[in-house]
Amino acid sequence: MMDKTRFLNLLETYGATIERWPEDVRVSGRLFLETADSEVLARLDDERAFDAFLAPACSATDVSMSLEEKLLSSAPLPSSASGRVRKGFSFPSWAAPRWVSALMVGGCLVGGAGAGYASTAVEVRNMAADDMMYFASTGSNDLIDTLEEEASE
Amino acid sequence: MLSTDTTDENLVRQAGAGDRRAAAALIRRHSPKLLGLATRMLNDPSEAEDVVQDTFIRVWRAAANYQPGAAKVSTWMCKIAVNLCLDRLRKTRPGDLDSAPEIQDESATPHESLEVEQRSRIVNAAMIKLPERQRAALSLCYFQELTNIEAADILEVSVDALESLLARGRRGLKSLLEDARTDLMMSTPQGRSAGSRP
Numbered sequence: 001m002m003d004k005t006r007f008l009n010l011l012e013t014y015g016a017t018i019e020r021w022p023e024d025v026r027v028s029g030r031l032f033l034e035t036a037d038s039e040v041l042a043r044l045d046d047e048r049a050f051d052a053f054l055a056p057a058c059s060a061t062d063v064s065m066s067l068e069e070k071l072l073s074s075a076p077l078p079s080s081a082s083g084r085v086r087k088g089f090s091f092p093s094w095a096a097p098r099w100v101s102a103l104m105v106g107g108c109l110v111g112g113a114g115a116g117y118a119s120t121a122v123e124v125r126n127m128a129a130d131d132m133m134y135f136a137s138t139g140s141n142d143l144i145d146t147l148e149e150e151a152s153e
Numbered sequence: 154m155l156s157t158d159t160t161d162e163n164l165v166r167q168a169g170a171g172d173r174r175a176a177a178a179l180i181r182r183h184s185p186k187l188l189g190l191a192t193r194m195l196n197d198p199s200e201a202e203d204v205v206q207d208t209f210i211r212v213w214r215a216a217a218n219y220q221p222g223a224a225k226v227s228t229w230m231c232k233i234a235v236n237l238c239l240d241r242l243r244k245t246r247p248g249d250l251d252s253a254p255e256i257q258d259e260s261a262t263p264h265e266s267l268e269v270e271q272r273s274r275i276v277n278a279a280m281i282k283l284p285e286r287q288r289a290a291l292s293l294c295y296f297q298e299l300t301n302i303e304a305a306d307i308l309e310v311s312v313d314a315l316e317s318l319l320a321r322g323r324r325g326l327k328s329l330l331e332d333a334r335t336d337l338m339m340s341t342p343q344g345r346s347a348g349s350r351p
Contacts (some may be wrong), residue, residue, distance in 0.1 A: 013320040015295065022301050022312075050327055053334055056269040057276035058296050060185035061192055067202050071180045071209045076216060078171030 002028035007036070008043060016048035161226035162219075169216030180209065183227060186297060187234050193292045194238035196281040204241065208234045224306065231297060232307040235289050242285050279329040287322030290315055295323075 007029060014021045018029050033044075159178065167175030184205055191201035211233050224232070280288050286308065293304040294315075305315040 009320070012323060013316050014301075015323070020295075020298070050323075050334075053272070053330065054276055054295070054326075057193070057273040057280075059189075059273070061189040061201075063180075063184045063188055063205075064202075067188075067205065068180060068184065070206055071184060072173065072177055074206065074210050074213060075168055075173060075176035075180075076171050076213050 002032045004032075004037075004040060007032050007040060011043060011047050015051045016044055017051060162221045165212065165216050165219045165226055168213065169219055176213075179212075183230055184209075186227075187230060190231060190234055190292050190297055191238055193277055193280050193296060194235070194285070194288060195241060196277050200241060204234055204237045207237050225303070228299065228303045228307060231293060231299065231303075235293070235307055239285060239289070275330065275333050276326075279326055279333075282329055283322055283325050287318050287325060290318035291322040291326065294319055 002025065006025075010021055010025060010029060018026050018033075021029055033040075036044075159175075161179070161182070164175045164179045164182075168179055187205050187208055188201055191204040192198060195201050195204065208230060212230060280291070283291070289308055290304060293299045293307060294301060299307070301312050301315055301319075305312045308315060308318075310318070
């Protein structure tokens with residue numbers, strides 16, 4: 001049953017817009033208002049003015065593009081339907097296999113170049129040692145000094 | 154194919170299965186309101202964005218096994234966001250009400266759009282001075298336009314307790330904003346003429 005006390009209580013709780021009141025009291029609230037006294041009407045005006053003051057703060061807040069992108073980047077991927085969720089930066093799904101391949105190829109190239117360089121250095125040192133042995137056997141000390149210097153470099 | 158009337162429940166299920174377009178639709182549909190809610194609760198845009206991110210991470214985690222229950226998706230998301238806000242407020246709270254921004258009268262600005270923005274800031278600055286549960290109740294019922302039953306469910310209180318929080322919150326907010334409202338009224342031509350009447 002709607003009476004003055006109940007009406008003023010609802011007014012103070014939910015504000016002047018009866019559409020915002022709980023559904024089960026809207027009709028009785030409107031009916032009560034048709035015969036309301038001046039005190040009720042004055043309180044209604046007061047609450048209506050307050051609602052109007054609050055209204056600008058009711059609008060939804062704009063979401064920046066960067067936040068929207070962050071939210072989307074954390075969404076589940078098709079392959080992770082079981083619920084793996086990523087936070088922060090990660091490679092897109094299509095890019096991951098390419099990255100793995102690129103890393104493997106790069107690793108092979110670096111490894112191959114390193115091994116090649118190492119074997120060349122050993123070969124040069126062996127050749128220099130052979131030359132030294134040869135010139136030592138012929139007694140040419142100048143050439144041995146030169147070759148020693150080259151080998152030490 | 155997604156249409157604008159695809160239900161939230163379907164969007165959650167599709168997003169959980171890795172449908173990026175469903176995830177994007179869910180984000181566009183709910184992130185503005187969640188950001189508004191978190192901003193009003195925390196009055197810190199950067200923390201509010203973090204809360205929205207954490208809310209969606211929790212939604213995605215649950216999405217793959219989502220079963221529609223009694224609560225609507227929007228209510229479920231609001232509940233996650235409110236709890237995250239309350240957690241943050243409890244961690245940073247001790248005695249920091251004094252450091253809450255002052256409610257300044259910025260109503261004298263001539264441009265209407267600016268005035269709306271400033272009034273919104275004034276209201277948010279006043280909101281942060283309210284006790285956190287009153288703030289949450291007002292944010293949910295008044296600003297998010299949830300029903301009293303949904304808001305009570307989110308705050309895990311009875312409808313009577315929610316109504317008490319709302320009434321006290323509204324009274325508190327009215328008192329905090331009294332000066333700003335009077336100044337604003339006096340700064341408008343209608344307010345000045347009303348104020349100068351005998």
